[in-house]
Amino acid sequence: xxxxxxxxxxxxxxxxxxxxxxxxxxxxxxxxxxxxxxxxxxxxxxxxxxxxxxxxxxxxxxxxxxxxxxxxxxxxxxxxxxxxxxxxxxxxxxxxxxxxxxxxxxxxxxxxxxxxxxxxxxxxxxxxxxxxxxxxxxxxxxxxxxxxxxxxxxxxxxxxxxxxxxxxxxxxxxxxxxxxxxxxxxxxxxxxxxxxxxxxxxxxxxxxxxxxxxxxxxxxxxxxxxxxxxxxxxxxxxxxxxxxxxxxxxxxxxxxxxxxxxxxxxxxxxxxxxxxxxxxxxxxxxxxxxxxxxxxxxxxxxxxxxxxxxxxxxxxxxxxxxxxxxxxxxxxxxxxxxxxxxxxxxxxxxxxxxxxxxxxxxxxxxxxxxxxxxxxxxxxxxxxxxxxxxxxxxxxxxxxxxxxxxxxxx
Amino acid sequence: xxxxxxxxxxxxxxxxxxxxxxxxxxxxxxxxxxxxxxxxxxxxxxxxxxxxxxxxxxxxxxxxxxxxxxxxxxxxxxxxxxxxxxxxxxxxxxxxxxxxxxxx
Numbered sequence: 022x023x024x025x026x027x028x029x030x031x032x033x034x035x036x037x038x039x040x041x042x043x044x045x046x047x048x049x050x051x052x053x054x055x056x057x058x059x060x061x062x063x064x065x066x067x068x069x070x071x072x073x074x075x076x077x078x079x080x081x082x083x084x085x086x087x088x089x090x091x092x093x094x095x096x097x098x099x100x101x102x103x104x105x106x107x108x109x110x111x112x113x114x115x116x117x118x119x120x121x122x123x124x125x126x127x128x129x130x131x132x133x134x135x136x137x138x139x140x141x142x143x144x145x146x147x148x149x150x151x152x153x154x155x156x157x158x159x160x161x162x163x164x165x166x167x168x169x170x171x172x173x174x175x176x177x178x179x180x181x182x183x184x185x186x187x188x189x190x191x192x193x194x195x196x197x198x199x200x201x202x203x204x205x206x207x208x209x210x211x212x213x214x215x216x217x218x219x220x221x222x223x224x225x226x227x228x229x230x231x232x233x234x235x236x237x238x239x240x241x242x243x244x245x246x247x248x249x250x251x252x253x254x255x256x257x258x259x260x261x262x263x264x265x266x267x268x269x270x271x272x273x274x275x276x277x278x279x280x281x282x283x284x285x286x287x288x289x290x291x292x293x294x295x296x297x298x299x300x301x302x303x304x305x306x307x308x309x310x311x312x313x314x315x316x317x318x319x320x321x322x323x324x325x326x327x328x329x330x331x332x333x334x335x336x337x338x339x340x341x342x343x344x345x346x347x348x349x350x351x352x353x354x355x356x357x358x359x360x361x362x363x364x365x366x367x368x369x370x371x372x373x374x375x376x377x378x379x380x381x382x383x384x385x386x387x388x389x390x391x392x393x394x395x396x397x398x399x400x401x402x403x404x405x406x407x408x409x410x411x412x413x414x415x416x417x418x419x420x421x422x423x424x425x426x427x428x429x430x431x
Numbered sequence: 432x433x434x435x436x437x438x439x440x441x442x443x444x445x446x447x448x449x450x451x452x453x454x455x456x457x458x459x460x461x462x463x464x465x466x467x468x469x470x471x472x473x474x475x476x477x478x479x480x481x482x483x484x485x486x487x488x489x490x491x492x493x494x495x496x497x498x499x500x501x502x503x504x505x506x507x508x509x510x511x512x513x514x515x516x517x518x519x520x521x522x523x524x525x526x527x528x529x530x531x532x533x534x535x
Contacts, residue, residue: 045463068472085453086472090461097463319470346476353498355476396498400478400505425504
């Protein structure tokens with residue numbers, strides 16, 4: 022190692038999608054100083070979305086979802102250190118301490134520590150056969166367990182729960198989804214989309230139970246059943262608990278950075294410390310209606326680009342509308358914008374079946390579009406959001422109306 | 432390995448050996464070729480992996496399916512030889528395929 026480096030190092034804590042993208046974007050932006058990418062897992066950056074979708078049912082290997090060839094890191098002079106835990110950040114000295122005591126100095130620090138699965142510490146939660154899904158090792162364990170199971174119970178009717186339910190159903194398993202709320206996807210989707218997806222799963226013989234509060238997992242060594250608050254016990258071979266995520270903001274909090282269920286940043290991914298950024302799932306960023314912690318690839322990539330621009334003194338990238346997608350059976354869900362209560366839903370659907378989109382309006386402004394097997398509606402909606410084009414509910418609802426014409430300047 | 436030739440938006444050419452079975456998008460992303468972001472990772476959900484197929488190759492590569500076409504209808508710099516590179520699976524038949532990555 023050289024004794025004097027011209028440019029002080031960028032240290033990235035977390036080698037997931039966000040952390041990996043930060044390293045790529047720094048090099049793409051021409052950053053010439055040292056880049057150290059610290060990952061807790063045994064794998065370098067990989068695609069996380071497939072873990073609950075195609076990857077889970079296929080025979081693909083971890084290499085198939087790598088973000089970059091392993092050789093790229095050496096070629097780009099990015100020091101990728103795996104199975105590495107950071108235990109402390111010293112903001113005064115600008116040093117991070119690793120487990121084992123090694124100290125790494127930083128000029129700029131990027132927190133990309135992500136989230137962990139929210140635990141459900143009910144009686145019996147430590148039985149074998151109960152899984153959560155967050156990283157590749159979780160997915161490998163779950164894939165093996167699914168191969169042995171005939172009856173699968175999902176606890177939680179959010180995206181991960183529903184995606185895994187779709188995978189298990191397509192493998193011919195008997196699948197049950199238990200959601201404590203009286204609808205699916207409360208936090209992220211509209212009532213209209215939630216009702217549509219409830220129909221989709223029910224039509225494929227998923228035993229979908231809303232308002233189903235789990236009180237215990239039953240069994241001696243291995244889980245054999247799940248008991249609900251109404252006293253009913255449902256037998257199962259396998260349980261997947263998918264009840265949301267908790268931000269890995271402990272290091273930041275211990276270092277005295279502002280945290281509110283995630284590391285608080287501004288619209289450009291900066292924390293209050295001029296040498297520290299936070300990006301990806303762990304960051305809580307401001308939007309018009311308040312701070313939001315977004316768990317999406319788009320968010321991770323956008324913030325990675327912002328940080329690379331800051332560090333290299335380049336112009337900041339133009340912000341685009343937050344977006345998200347999910348695949349369940351033959352249903353491709355695409356969402357742009359942020360759903361919130363109090364919006365006017367406008368449904369666009371030809372009859373009762375087939376593609377569905379829901380445009381959510383505040384006055385004449387589109388706030389969010391949710392599209393199922395309707396990519397053109399999604400793309401049109403995303404552009405309407407980004408351009409701030411005023412919209413009319415009657416035109417959006419009219420399936421005979423070509424949405425592209427609404428994007429033309431009047 | 433199958434050689435795919437990428438012309439990036441700056442006019443630079445990259446000859447990349449891509450594993451058959453991977454997509455043209457994956458070949459680009461894994462080797463950090465500029466201009467293909469592939470935000471969705473290959474789910475045909477974002478249109479950030481748009482390429483122009485060299486016309487001689489069009490018949491071999493084939494036309495987009497309706498889902499992909501709908502995404503392309505809203506992309507920038509679309510030509511009659513536009514495809515989303517995540518939807519093109521590399522096979523030996525595509526040895527030497529040339530694609531150009533348009534300006535975003």
